[in-house]
Amino acid sequence: MQRRGAAQANSEQWVQCAKCKKILFRPDFERAMRVCSHCGHHHRLRARERILLTVDPNSFEETDADLRPADPLSFPEYADKLRKGAAASGETEAIITGVAALSGYEIVIGAMDFGFMGGSMGSVVGEKVARCFERGAERRLPVILFCASGGARMQEGLISLMQMAKTTAAVSRLHRAGMPYLAVFTDPTMAGVLASFASLADVILAEPSALVGFAGQRVAAQASPGKPPANFQTAEFQHEHGMIDLIVPRRQIRPTLAYLLEMLLPVEARTR
Amino acid sequence: MQRRGAAQANSEQWVQCAKCKKILFRPDFERAMRVCSHCGHHHRLRARERILLTVDPNSFEETDADLRPADPLSFPEYADKLRKGAAASGETEAIITGVAALSGYEIVIGAMDFGFMGGSMGSVVGEKVARCFERGAERRLPVILFCASGGARMQEGLISLMQMAKTTAAVSRLHRAGMPYLAVFTDPTMAGVLASFASLADVILAEPSALVGFAGQRVAAQASPGKPPANFQTAEFQHEHGMIDLIVPRRQIRPTLAYLLEMLLPVEARTR
Amino acid sequence: MMTIFDFEKPINELESAIAELRQLAAEKGLDRSREIAELEAQRERLLKQIFAHLRPWDKVLLARHPKRPYALDYIRLMCEQFLELHGDRLGFNDPAIVGGLAKLGGYKLVIVGQQKGRDLKERQKRNFGMAKPEGYRKAMRLFRLAEKFRLPVLTLVDTPAADPGVESEARGISESIAQSMLTMFELTVPTVAVILGEGGSGGAIALAAANRVLMLEHAIYSVIPPEGCAAILYRDPNKAPQAADALQLTADSALQLGLIDLVIPEPLGAAHRDPQTTALSVRSAVLQQLDELSRLEPDALREQRYQRFRHIGVYEVAQ
C-alpha cells in the first residue's frame, strides 16, 4: 500500500496507524479490532466498543448509566473539562459498566474510556467500579474490568483519592464471595487505578505495549540513578516483573477470558 | 590483660576468645554469658546452658528426653558419629526441649546443640520440634526455639529431608491455634533448618554475627557473578534483607522475649 | 538548619529577643521578667493572629516543616514501650516505614508509620519518607501479625508520596499500595490512622484504610502535590499556592467533606513548637478512638470500615 497524505488518511475509507504511520483500509482495520496489520500496534478502543467486542452478541445491559459527575470542590475548569470529555467520548463518564454474557457465562463487566478526561477516576468511576464488585458478590458473578486510565481525577481532590480505598474495599467483598475477578490492562493503566482495584485481580491480562505504571515516566527517571530500561512501564516490563500474568493480543483476549471463566467458576455457575 | 600462652588459657581460670584471641578470666566470661568483653564475640552455648540462661530459675522440665536416634539406612559411619556427638555434647541428640516459665509466662522451649553432629536435623530433632509445636497448640502455650544447625542430617537420607516438611506442618498447627512462635537464630542457623520451621516464626531474633544462610558460602559464591558482600550470610545481612526482625545481643535476648510474650499473648495467658 | 517561613519571621524575631533578654538577665543577675512577660504576650498575640489566618499553602509549608515531629518522635513521646520490628520477609527492609509492638495507655498495639529523616544522612536513608514496595509489604506483614494476635493497629501517615523510582516500579509499587489497602480492609481488629504531616496521595492512603482517620490540625492530605497540580492546571509549578487552595487539602476541608473523622488540634504555632503537647493530644485522640472501637465485634469492625469508605463520593443521579 502506498503512503498517502494525512488529509486523505482521515477520510472515511482510510486510516493512518498511530505508530508506524502506514495507511490502512478502514474496514480491514475495524475488522482487526484496530490492531495495525503492519506493526501490530493496538489502537485505543472506546469503552463501549470494547465491551461489544468482548461479550456475546446482544447480551450487554448497561448498569448505573444514570450516575453523573458533580463538581464538589468547584474546581477550576472542571465543569468545562467534563463537558469536553462528554463531547469527545460520547459518554457521560470515564467508565461503562453492565452485566452481560461471555461465552455463555453471566458476568459483570466494566470498561474505562480514556477519551473521557484520560479515564481518570473520580466519584462516578469509583462508585461504578465499587458497584461492579458488590453486584458480583451479591449475585455470585465474576467481574471483568478493562482498565484504561491516567489515574485519580485531580479535580475532585481528596474525594478522588478515596476512590482508591473504596474500590479496593469493594474488591475485598468479591474476594470473600469467592468469585473470580479478571482485569485487562489496556493502554494506559496508570497511577491511582493501577495502585488500587486494577492490581488486585485474580488473573491479570494486558494488551501488548500498553503503558502500565505508577508515576509519570519523567518523575520515575528523575527519582532513580541510571537510565530506565527501554521497555520501562510497558505491559512487557510489568510482565517480566511478575505483575501481569499474560500479554494477550487483542484478538485473543475474548477466548482467554472465556477459558479463565471456565477454569475458575464453579461448575454450577450461571450461564445464559 | 596480658596475652598468655594457649596452654595457660585452657586452664580452669582462663579462656581465650575464639575471635579476638584475647585471654579472658573465666568467671567473668561465664557471667557475660560467653560474650567476649573485648570484641563482643558471642561464643556458642550448649543447648542446656542456653535454656537455663533463658528461663525462670528451676522452671525447666525437659520433655521427650527418651527419644534416641536410630540408623534407618545403616548409613556409613553414622553410628560412630552419633557416639562421638553424644560424647562431645553430653546429650543424646541435637536438641533439648521442654516446658518452662519465662518472666512468669508458661512456654514451650527448645534449644539446638551445635555440638551434637553440627545440630543437624534427623528424625529425633524433627520429632521433638514437631512435638513442641503440637504441645503449644494443644496446651495453648507460646513456643520459643533457639536454632543452631548446619541443616538436615545427611545420614538419615530422605527421612531427614522429610523432617523439613514435618516440622513445617507442625508450625501450621501452632499458627492455627493463634499462639506465638518466637525463634532465635544463633550461630549457625543454616540450610534445612533455616528453610523450614526456623523461618516461619512470628518474630525472629538473631544473635550478632551469627552465620545464617541457605547454601554453603562456597556454593553460593560459585553460583553467583561478582563477589558476595562482606557480611554475606551473617545475621546482619539477613536483617538488612528483611528476614530477621532484630539483632539482639545475648544479654538482651531474655528481656526481649519477655516483652514479645507480653505483647503477643492474650491477657488470660497462663503464668506461673 | 533552621527553616523560617515568611509568616514565621516576626515570631522568630520576637523569640530571639526574648532569648537574648533571658540570657542577659541571667548573666547580669537582673530581673527582666516584666519585659520578658510582655514580649511573650506579644509573641502569643502575634501567633494567634498569624495562625488565625493560615492559607492552605501555609499549611503545606507547616506540614513539610523540617522541625515538624515525625512518626518515631510521636511513638517515643506517646508510648509507654515500643519494640521496632523489621523486614518484609521477602528480601527487603525499608527504612521509610517503621513498625512494631507498642504499649499505649493500657492498650497493646501494632504501630506502623512513615518516617522521614531529620538530618541529611537520615533523610537519604529513609528516602524522605517515600516508601518502596517493601515498605508497604513490611506494613502488611505487621497488619497480619496484629490480626493474628488480635492487636489494634495505629498507622502514622507522613509521606510526600510513595517512591516513584524505577526500582520501586520494577518491584510493584502499585500492587503493594493496593494490597496494603486490601489487607487493612480485611482486618477484624480496630484500626486508627493519623495523618501527621504530609498525606501524599497513594503513598498515604496505602496506610490509611482504617476504621478512623484523624488529622493533625496543620497536616495536609491530597490526591496530588500542589506543585504537580499547578503544573497541570496553570502550566506553572510556582502557582502551587493557588493549587493548594483549589485542592482543599487541609484538615478542616477534609473534615467538612466528611473524609476524616477528627481534627487533632496542634499547640499554638504548630506541632514543631511543642512536640510534647502535640504527642499528648494525638495520644488521647487515639485512645478515645480505640475505646470506642474496642466495643465492636471483629466482623462489625470490618463492616464499619467498609461502610466508612464505601459511601465516599459526590455524584448526581440523572432523571
Added chain:
Amino acid sequence: MMTIFDFEKPINELESAIAELRQLAAEKGLDRSREIAELEAQRERLLKQIFAHLRPWDKVLLARHPKRPYALDYIRLMCEQFLELHGDRLGFNDPAIVGGLAKLGGYKLVIVGQQKGRDLKERQKRNFGMAKPEGYRKAMRLFRLAEKFRLPVLTLVDTPAADPGVESEARGISESIAQSMLTMFELTVPTVAVILGEGGSGGAIALAAANRVLMLEHAIYSVIPPEGCAAILYRDPNKAPQAADALQLTADSALQLGLIDLVIPEPLGAAHRDPQTTALSVRSAVLQQLDELSRLEPDALREQRYQRFRHIGVYEVAQ
C-alpha cells in the same frame, strides 16, 4: 547434543544399526524387515537385561538425562488444555517454575512445576531448573488461587536444588521454601506431587508437601546431591556412586521407607525413550489419586496431609 551413558552404549549401537538398516531398506526398496525385527528383539532383551540391574547411580544419571521429559513436556502430553500464568506479584517472574490452569481428564486444576531447559539458551533462562525465591512465591500465589477457587493442585518436581546464589540468599530463598511448604499444608484442596526427575533436597520438598507423593521409576529424591555427600563422607566427590548407594535415593527405596505413595513405572529404557507413554502413565496415576482424594472433605484433606508427614521419622525410645 547426545548424552550416552556407559550402560546405554550397547543399546544405542543397536539402535544406530536398526536405523541404518531401515534407511538402507527404504533407499534400495529392499525388504529387511526380518533383520530389523531381530535387531529390535535383541535391543529389547538388552534393555531388559540392563534395566533389571540398575544401580542407584545409574538412576541418578537417568534422572538427569538431558533427553528426559521435563515438566512442560508432561503438561503438553497429559493435559487437554493448559494456560500458563506468570509472576509472583512481588516484582519477579522466575522461569524455573512454571504454573497455570489446566484441564486433565475431567478435572480443572492448578499445575505448578519445575522446568529445566532443553538447549543451552533455555537452560540458562530456566537456571537449570533451580528456582529462586520468586519461583516459590509464584508457586504460592498459584496455590492460593487454587484454594480460593477450589481447584486441586498438581506439582511436578524436577530440580537439582533451589538456587544457592547470592541474590537468592538476599531475597530469602530459605524463607520462600519454608513458606511454600507451609502454604501447601494449609490448603484444603487435593494436592498431588510427582517427582519427575531430580528431587533435589529443599528445592524439591518445597513443592512436595502434598496429600500424595508419587515418583517416576527412575527419578531420584535426596536430601543432598550424591556428589556433595561423597565430598563429605569420602572427601572425594568422584565417589558419588557409593554415596548414591548410601543415600537410598531411588523411587523403590523411598517407597520401601514409606516416604512416597506410589512408583509410576517408566517404559523400558526410561522415560526419554518414550515420553508419550510415560506421560500417559503419569496422567492415569494422577487421575487415580485425584479420584480418591476428591472424596475427602476440605478439612479431612488438610488433616490427611498433616498426618502423612507427621509420622515420618525413625527413632528409638529409651526405657
